[in-house]
Amino acid sequence: MNKLFTASVLALATASTAFAQDLPQAGSTWFTDGQATIETMLxxxxxxxxxxxxxxxxADGNGxxxxxxxxxxxxQQEGGMGDDYVQPFEAFPELALVKTYNINAQTPDSAPTAGAMNTGVKQRFNLINLGENAVHDDCSTVAGNELTLFSELxxxxxxxxxxxxxxxLTHATPAAVYAKTANRNWEDAVPEGCTAQKDIASQLVDAMKAGTLDVALGGGARYFVPEGTETPNGGQGGRADGVNLVEMAREAGIDIIADKAELDALDGSKPVLGLIADSHAAYEADRAETEPSLADMTKRAIELLSTNENGFYLEVESGRVDHANHATNAKRAMIDGKAFADAVAMADxxxxxxDTLIIVTADHEHAIAMNGYCGRGTPIDGLCFDVAQTGILHTDEPVLAADGKPYTVVGYLNGASSVLVEQEDGTFAAPDGRPDLTQEQAQDIDYTQQVLIPKDSESHSGVDVALYAKGPWAHLFDGTVEQNYIFHVMDYAVNAGE
Structure with missing residues (x-):
């Protein structure tokens, strides 16, 4: 390399701060914000x-x-443009990208992704916390393939x-905290003749009785009581085996709660099983005041777990972000995403x-994309509006596709709301093209995005997800990592110095 050139580069680097201050853009807020970020990083x-x-x-499915x-x-709900907004966890100091594939799946499932985070090894599609020699739906492969969980450690x-x-609570992500199963769907029953494992609900109660799980808050009450028996929150049980796990839990000294008032009234003297809904909890957009929010449950869980002077491990899942995306109902996904961020802020x-390591991530992404060249401030839950030639805010004119019709900012590649409709001969087509769309329709809470490929339910994506972290050893998250690495950082952080 030319010595004169090298010397010039070194001189420029040495004088970079002074040089930057002399630039014509130095008075710009963008410029000064960039300089402030440098100081923070240093x-x-x-x-x-x-x-x-x-x-x-x-946040399930929150890539x-x-x-x-x-x-x-x-x-935008706070009156801003949206793109410059910082979610609570986006201010965390450490960041990594996480690869989410399963042992045998390029596009992952929530069961083995959550399992990877709780055991330190990647797992097979639709299995939870079993080694790579286990086979989906084959109970005979459970024995000898059970993995040790972070909760057990x-x-x-x-x-x-x-x-x-x-x-x-018996769904894939929370089940990964305590369960080991050859099929994530064995929530309240296993196949006839399967003696190597219990159903997931039974495993939850066993874990609480054994002291491996102290606080469990979520939905799924129907899987804990028999058919024809009322659930704690007034619904109907669905277990075909006649086993009443709620009564078994009570007899073992476990408090059972079913709503926010009962959650708030707990004295914390016993383990807690919260069954706030028969199936999943309500979407945040539809949640009644009697049902605790994700932040409510997170707050109470931390209060209860913090009574142990030796510390705690808590996994918090926003499961309904995933469900809304599967339904191509972007608006409900966003609202549940905000509820998730509120829970993170509460915990922080x-x-x-x-002394507390907080990790915020997702198990996988969805087949989702942001459409078009939209002007700033375009409502994310509506149509894409054009870029203004002057000023900052978008124009009031929607961007039109080649068919002369507007489209939403948020789109999905596949799902039940496909513009291709099944014809009488069994083929799929859109004879009239895409339906026209108004802003009012697009922003309706029940609107499902126009998609191309017809499927009963929108699919996951294999794209990397982000991870944000703070606290002891959070700096070990850096670059692009495998999902099972999350376990190893958690395990190292609680054992550092031993």
């Missing part, structure tokens, strides 16, 4: 203390694209364990960065 100090507590937040629309929604260390979800406020 001041970062790695936290190498031992983690007393670990909180793993999983980078889903997270983007949640950010836009939250920011934490129990051995004297810590308390909790699982909070807006889905069923209640804990100390010095």
């Amino acid at each position: 001041a970062k100090q790695a936290n190498t203390g031992r983690a007393l507590n670990v909180i793993l937040f999983v 980078v694209a889903s997270n983007y629309m949640n950010r836009m929604w939250a920011g 934490m129990t051995q260390a004297g810590k308390s364990v909790g699982a909070v979800t807006s889905a069923r 406020e209640m804990t100390d960065d010095a």
Whole structure:
């Protein structure tokens, strides 16, 4: 390399701060914000203390694209443009991208992705916490393939364990905290002759009785009581085997709660099983005041678990972000995304960065994308409006596709709301093209996006998801990592210095 050129580069680097201050754009807010960010990054100090507590937040199906629309929604609800809004966890100091594939699946399922985070190894599609030699739907392959869980390690260390979800407690992500099963759908029954494992609901109660799970809050009450028996929240049970797990739990000294009032009234002297809905909890947009929000459950779980001076492990899942995306109902997904962010903010406020490792991530992404060249401030839940030639805000004219019709900002590649409709001969076509669409229709809470490929339910995507972290050893998250690596950071953080 030319010596004169090298010397010039070094001189420029040495004088970069002064040089930057002399630039004509130095007075711009964008410029000064960039300089402030540099100062923040230079001041970062790695936290190498031992983690007393670990909180793993999983927004199910909330990949980078889903997270983007949640950010836009939250920011626009506060009167801003949306794109410059910062969600609580987006201010966390550490960031990584996570590869989510399963052992045998390029596009992942929630069961093995959650299992990877709770065991340290990737797993097979539709299985939970079984090794790679286990086979989906084959009970005979369970024995000898059971994996040790992070919750079990934490129990051995004297810590308390909790699982909070807006889905069923027996659903894939929360089940990964305590269950081992050859089929994620064996929530209340296993096949005849299967003696190697119990159904997931029974495993939950067994874990609580054994002290491996101390607080469990979510839906799924129908899987805990027999058919014809009333659930704690007034619904109907669905177990065909006649087993009443709620009564078994009560007899074992476990408190059962079914609504927000009962959750708030707990004295914390016993383990807690919260069954707030027969199936999944309500979407945040539809939630009644009697039903606790995800933030409510997160707050109470931390209060209950914090009574253990040895610390705790808590997994919190926003399950209904995933369900709304499967339904191509972007607006409900965004609203549940905001509820998730509120829960993260609650946990951050209640804990100390010095001794609590908080990880915020997703298990997978969806087949979702943001459409078109939209002007700033375009409502993320509506039509794409054109870029203005002057000023900042978008024009009031929607961007039109080649068919002369507007389209929404948020789109999905596949799903039940396909513009292709089954014809009498069994083929799929759109004889009249895409339906026309108004802003009022697009922003309706029940609107489902126009998609191309017809499917009963929109699919996941294999695209990487983001991870945000703070607290002890959070700096170990960097670059692009495998999903099972999350376990290893959590395990290292609670054992650092031993």
